[in-house]
Amino acid sequence: MxxxxxxxxxxxxxxxxxxxxxxxxxxxxxxxxxxxxxxxxxxxxxxxxxxxxxxxxxxxxxxxxxxxxxxxxxxGIYPENDPKTAVKIEEIQAYIYDVNTQIGQTMRESDPDKKMEIRTQLAVKYLPAAFGRIEAILAKNGTGYCVGESLTTADLLLVALAHWIESGILDGIPKTILSEFEMVQKCKSLVYSHPKIKEWYEK
Ligand SMILES: N[C@@H](CCC(=O)N[C@@H](CS)C(=O)NCC(=O)O)C(=O)O
CATH class of the missing domain: 3.40.30.10 (Glutaredoxin)
Incomplete structure (x- = not known):
């Protein structure tokens, strides 16, 4: 193959x-x-x-x-035969995708003032609310991961979204906006401390 x-x-x-x-x-x-x-x-x-x-x-x-x-x-990070766990992973992924889309739409705005206005709205209202929901899911699960007791593909997606926001490339969205979300930060550190992921970024 x-x-x-x-x-x-x-x-x-x-x-x-x-x-x-x-x-x-x-x-x-x-x-x-x-x-x-x-x-x-x-x-x-x-x-x-x-x-x-x-x-x-x-x-x-x-x-x-x-x-x-x-x-x-x-x-081994997405279940083979466990539809209930799979759907909880997909649910979080779908929500992260929604958040991604909200930010992504601003990339296509050609009027700089309008772009800033929309991004400010996202930073003040939409993103804190969205990450508040994600934080609550993480807190309820209680392991630091989005679903269950170990790393899944939902965590990989969440960390990618957080990286996009925290990289500081989105003018109008402060890169520190996620620092107050302790569970999101914990999930990030679990992902980045996975031995193979650590090795990947140290390459
Ligand atoms: N729903 C698609 C969206 C993919 C998407 O929009 N990809 C962007 C890059 S992140 C792209 O290919 N943009 C170039 C284009 O649309 O011409 C997915 O999740 O794969």
Whole structure:
């Protein structure tokens, strides 16, 4: 069987949780990173005209979360035969995706004043409320992870969202906005201290 391949940009973004799932599972993979120009040339070869794309086990997966969970299943961080745990993971992922979309929409706003206005609203209202909900889920679970007692693909997605916000690249959204969410910070430190993930970032 061919080595699985992840095709994405040379950024973390939607590709990094999938990279980390491969890494956690110790699964060899080709980490193809395209420039934006290369992507434009190849765009029509992606199932939905977007990246990431994962080629694995003879199939092509063109949506990031199904790809993450497919790899996660092989990595042991998404359940094989436990629909109740799986749906709780997917529920959190769907919410994180909603939050991502709210921020992502501002990237396409060409009027800088309008962009700042929307981002300020997100920073003041939407994001504190959204992360308050995520914090409550983490607190209720009580292990530091989103679901259950160990790392799942939901945690990888949450950490990717937190990284995007905390990297400081989103003008108008203070990079410190998540510091008050202790459970989110705890989940992050659990993920980043996973031996294989630590090794990946030290490379
Ligand atoms: N629902 C898709 C969204 C993918 C998506 O929007 N990818 C962006 C990069 S993060 C992209 O390919 N943008 C380039 C384009 O749309 O031309 C997924 O989760 O995979």
């Amino acid at each position: 061919a080595i699985p391949k992840l095709t994405y940009f040379d950024i973390r973004g939607r590709g990094e949780p999938i990279r980390l799932a491969f890494v956690v599972g110790g699964i060899e993979f080709i980490d193809e990173r395209l420039s934006f120009a290369q992507f434009q040339e190849q765009k029509e070869s992606f199932p939905f005209g977007t990246a990431p794309m994962v080629e694995i086990d003879g199939i092509v997966i063109g949506q990031s979360i199904p790809a993450l969970n497919y790899v996660g299943r092989q990595a």
